Amino acid sequence: MDVLLEARNLTKNFGSLHAVDDISLSVKKGEVLGFLGPNGAGKTTTMKMITGFLSPTLGETYVCGQPVSTNSVAARAHMGYLPEGAPLYGDMTPRGFLKFMASVRGIKGTHGVDVVESAARAVHLDNVMEQRIDTLSKGFRRRVGLAAAILHAPDVLILDEPTDGLDPNQKYEVRRLIEAMSVDRAIIISTHILEEVDAICHRAIIINEGRIVADGTPSELKGRSVYKNAVTLLMPVKYAQNAAGVLKGVKTIDRIEVAAEGAHVRLTALAKGCIDISQDITEILADKGWPVTEFTVDNGRLDDVFRSLTVGEI
Numbered sequence: 001m002d003v004l005l006e007a008r009n010l011t012k013n014f015g016s017l018h019a020v021d022d023i024s025l026s027v028k029k030g031e032v033l034g035f036l037g038p039n040g041a042g043k044t045t046t047m048k049m050i051t052g053f054l055s056p057t058l059g060e061t062y063v064c065g066q067p068v069s070t071n072s073v074a075a076r077a078h079m080g081y082l083p084e085g086a087p088l089y090g091d092m093t094p095r096g097f098l099k100f101m102a103s104v105r106g107i108k109g110t111h112g113v114d115v116v117e118s119a120a121r122a123v124h125l126d127n128v129m130e131q132r133i134d135t136l137s138k139g140f141r142r143r144v145g146l147a148a149a150i151l152h153a154p155d156v157l158i159l160d161e162p163t164d165g166l167d168p169n170q171k172y173e174v175r176r177l178i179e180a181m182s183v184d185r186a187i188i189i190s191t192h193i194l195e196e197v198d199a200i201c202h203r204a205i206i207i208n209e210g211r212i213v214a215d216g217t218p219s220e221l222k223g224r225s226v227y228k229n230a231v232t233l234l235m236p237v238k239y240a241q242n243a244a245g246v247l248k249g250v251k252t253i254d255r256i257e258v259a260a261e262g263a264h265v266r267l268t269a270l271a272k273g274c275i276d277i278s279q280d281i282t283e284i285l286a287d288k289g290w291p292v293t294e295f296t297v298d299n300g301r302l303d304d305v306f307r308s309l310t311v312g313e314i
């Protein structure tokens with residue numbers, strides 16, 4: 001069986017608030033699913049239901065075929081969870097904390113020592129194992145949380161904003177660790193950082209106000225952007241005004257965006273219906289002889305898709 005995690009119709013109401021509204025998803029072995037949405041969209045609430053920390057108003061989660069609600073011990077044994085912000089015990093060392101977490105999981109004795117060592121190695125904690133957690137950098141503290149999540153070799157990892165609050169180098173490190181951990185696992189990471197999707201996710205679900213509004217591979221999602229197949233030209237200022245006027249008149253071009261860049265101008269031509277306009281523009285360039293120093297065709301922009309799906313009517 002390839003699907004390791006399946007959530008069906010998860011719904012959570014807090015009084016009259018529909019925090020999570022009928023979310024279904026599945027994740028296969030080897031797959032990293034990005035769970036995207038603005039703050040307050042329902043990501044953490046969904047993850048708490050998936051991991052069995054919060055009972056759904058409706059719906060069920062199956063982990064390796066086991067329903068979480070009626071089999072929570074067995075289901076949780078297959079799952080590792082990095083909660084949002086990953087609260088840790090600051091006055092413990094990583095070794096002390098991980099040993100404690102292993103014992104909570106019922107892993108004791110020499111096996112407990114072994115799993116702590118191998119989890120620490122997997123997230124490169126070896127050199128700080130005896131240092132108090134509250135003296136570690138945020139990046140290292142997050143790694144301690146990741147080590148705790150993988151102690152019992154779970155098949156499924158649920159990571160709530162694993163890179164939130166980290167600097168770019170720390171983000172890069174944590175993403176590499178997640179990639180390495182994904183080989184034989186199913187992983188869900190929630191994030192509101194769009195670059196994360198391109199960096200590590202095989203597939204992404206976008207949620208807004210508790211509902212799924214998009215589900216696809218990063219390139220499928222980007223394909224829904226109005227910038228799909230847009231062509232950007234960089235040219236000197238003195239040619240740009242004329243060029244913008246000519247391009248505006250091309251029947252396959254919807255509109256032109258103009259951005260100044262020093263002595264140059266970046267003209268972006270958005271295609272009508274996102275069709276391929278590169279040939280039309282190449283022909284015009286050859287005809288006009290404008291000194292274009294850059295010519296790029298857009299794959300579409302995730303931030304644009306995200307905004308169009310999650311910003312309410314103004």
Ligand SMILES: Nc1ncnc2c1ncn2[C@@H]1O[C@H](COP(=O)(O)OP(=O)(O)O)[C@@H](O)[C@H]1O
Nearest residue numbers: 014017019037038039040041042043044045046
């Ligand atoms: N225990 C709770 N009681 C009442 N409302 C809650 C509770 N937990 C979360 N919410 C609300 O549910 C919505 C979704 O929250 P959350 O799942 O934390 O979103 P996200 O993780 O996407 O930022 C928010 O409006 C939040 O205020």
Ligand SMILES: [Mg+2]
Nearest residue numbers: 043044045084
């Ligand atoms: Mg959250």
